[in-house]
Amino acid sequence: MTDPAAFFNGIIKILFVCVIITAAYIITTKNLITLVRVYALQSLTLVAIALALYWYEGTTILLAIAIITLVFKVILIPYFIATIQEKIRIKRDIEFHFLSPTSSLLISLALMIVIYITLSRILLDTLIKGSLFFFGAVIGISLVLMGMIVTFSRKKAITKVLGYLSMENGVLLFGLFATELPFIIEFLIIIDLVILILLTTILTVGIDSTLEEYHNRLHRFYLWEEREESP
Amino acid sequence: MILFAYALCAVSALILIAFSRTHQQLNTIAIGQGVLYLAITAYVLFCVHIPVETFIVGSGYFFIDHLGLFEVMVATIIFSLSAIYARGYIENLLVSGDLETGSLKLFYAAWCLLELVIVLAFFSDNLALFWIFAEMTTIISAMLVAILSAKENIDAALKYIFVASVAMLFAFVGLIFLFEISRSTSGNGTLNWTILMQHASVFPPGMVIAAFAFIFIGFAAKSGIFPFHTWLPEAHAKAPSAVSAILSGVLLNVGIYGIIRVFAIVDQTTAVAAVTPMLLLFGILSIAIAAISMLPEKNLKKLIAFSSIENMGILLVGLAVATPLAVFWVIFHVMAHAFTKASLFLSAGILHRQYRSQLSADAPDDIHDVFRFQPLAAWGIILGGLAIIGMPPFMVFFSKFFILLSLGSVSLWTLALVLVLIFIATAALGYFVIRMFGRVTPPGESVDLVPYLTPLSMKAPIVILLSIILILGIMFPAGGSAFISQIVTELKF
Secondary structure (H helix, E strand, O other): OOOHHHHHHHHHHHHHHHHHHHHHHHHHOOEHHHHHHHHHHHHHHHHHHHHHHHHHHOOHHHHHHHHHHHHHHHHHHHHHHHHHHHHHOOOEOOOEOOOOHHHHHHHHHHHHHHHHHHHHHHHOOOOOOOHHHHHHHHHHHHHHHHHHHHHHHEOOHHHHHHHHHHHHHHHHHHHHHHOOOOHHHHHHHHHHHHHHHHHHHHHHHOOOOOHHHHHHHHHHHOOOOOOOOOO | OHHHHHHHHHHHHHHHHHHOOOHHHHHHHHHHHHHHHHHHHHHHHHHOOOOEOOOOEOOOOEOEOHHHHHHHHHHHHHHHHHHHHHHHHHHHHHHHOOOOHHHHHHHHHHHHHHHHHHHHHHOEOEHHHHHHHHHHHHHHHHHHHHOOOOHHHHHHHHHHHHHHHHHHHHHHHHHHHHHHHHHHHHOOOOOEHHHHHHHHHHOOHHHHHHHHHHHHHHHHHHOOOOOOOOHHHHHHHHOOHHHHHHHHHHHHHHHHHHHHHHHHHHHOOOOHHHHHHHHHHHHHHHHHHHHHHHOOOOOHHHHHHHHHHHHHHHHHHHHHHOOHHHHHHHHHHHHHHHHHHHHHHHHHHHHHHHHOOOOOOOOOOOOOOHHHHOHHHHHHHHHHHHHHHOOOOOHHHHHHHHHHHHHHHHOHHHHHHHHHHHHHHHHHHHHHHHHHHOOOOOOOOOOOOOOOOOOHHHHHHHHHHHHHHHHHHHOOOHHHHHHHHHHHHHOOO
């Protein structure tokens, strides 16, 4: 067995690759049920990263972050969204707004390179902790931007919500690697996230409508139809 | 203690709302909360030494300084007057079926909660805490937009949530940057604004620019700056007018307040030279896009909403000049714009009830014989319109004049460009008013329109707001200018 630092390096690198694969999947997939599962998987990867960092650095905050991410983002939120999806019977979101899946992927690749170059300029003199932390920051911000692409290139509100959630994962990843955030802030963001998701889904579905009305309200999921360009 | 008083008011208001039955009672609670908040704010203003250092206030999470108190004062005045306005307005929405009786409690609960969250946001010392409260204001106010049972409202609210929240996540990335900056320069990281201001002079400029750029994206979206303004006209036009007044008069200030605070930190560093052109550019672009969109606009509330974007642009331009004089008038303009815009939206609400289109909220307004049916609202729009375009002796005249004057001392060409754009916006507003208000049915012909009996509770807030902007324009109290000067000193411009 090699020394712990090299082992830690290897583990984190594998997890980074997992995060990027899940992000690419979220950008391209059309199947909504898989989308939620992939999101849960991505959050689980973040939990693993936080645990690995905890094992390496030994800060209790990281353990707390891992636990609340596990509870909220791996279990509760995906479960809630899956239930909603079942009720409103949306299976696929095949409509892509401005970008096709391929061009989205290409754009996110380009974005990652741009972020890499910009961040290496900004962070070079301050973040001397090692290249791994720098890579974490790059992947975090890339994840934020990839989530934004999902939010603005998909038509259905549920997919937009998942894009937003994926962005939030990116912020968490960036926060994990760039600095040590106070736990209370991370906790408050999760609360904010839960309220936001509850509200958006309630708005789109209407919590007390009957089953017929669900179908009437289905068309409400087509937001921003032609009005996207109008200021 | 002071914050406990605010929170206690809100909690008791929420409990009372849960037990009350009629709209009258609910509305009285909302008005009561507004007036109590106004009283507490006045107490802090006159009887307490600022900045406040007491139990929770001053502990690093909350503080009360002059800027926060100033914003809270503007917010509570607008909240109280809008609550009075809502008495007649919401009653009418109930009668016409636009608002379901079941949603009434939710509406007032969200209203009271929003007022509390906004006060807490303005009193937050910790920038992360401010971020959370600002995000909460988005969610709660989106609820107030979506409360009307119409598809357009839900669409507008969702668009508002997505644009603002997505941008706010970028602001959070910026805050992480800021945290890392303070950690690497002073040892232990903090997002406490007061401490950040003390250590700002040693921050590395490259990181500060990155942090500001990210934070700017978030708060610019909250205050409707181009290119994140797309949600604003929709949400402001579709919301009930009492809510529109709050969205425009208070919530846009939350975004601008965040930009002012963070820019004050940047102003201490050498990064300011790179940041001011950015503020200037986005300010001018916002004014331009608003002015051009206003020209063909046929919907009164959307027109007023675009005028808000224009004014936010002017605020950014003033901030970009970054001299004490310019910042003084930026703060003044925040107040002047809030009062004027609230009065405009309240007047537009009366016209909207009178001439509302049955088809869609996007349809052009069909306004005619306005002086016969709604003389007060018509004069409200005319006087408010004159005030917002910057006619003396209203308040906006002074702030616009001095902001543009400070801009002229930086660059004459930029000033000329901004003047042309403001002129276009003014022309658009004037064209709309003259065209719509000039439509009179010739005497003798019958008009098939039932006059909407405007209750006194809807008229009084408009008159009060117009008198405020007129009186404060003619004679601004010396204590007021000393107060704003104190804000500028605290921001260290």
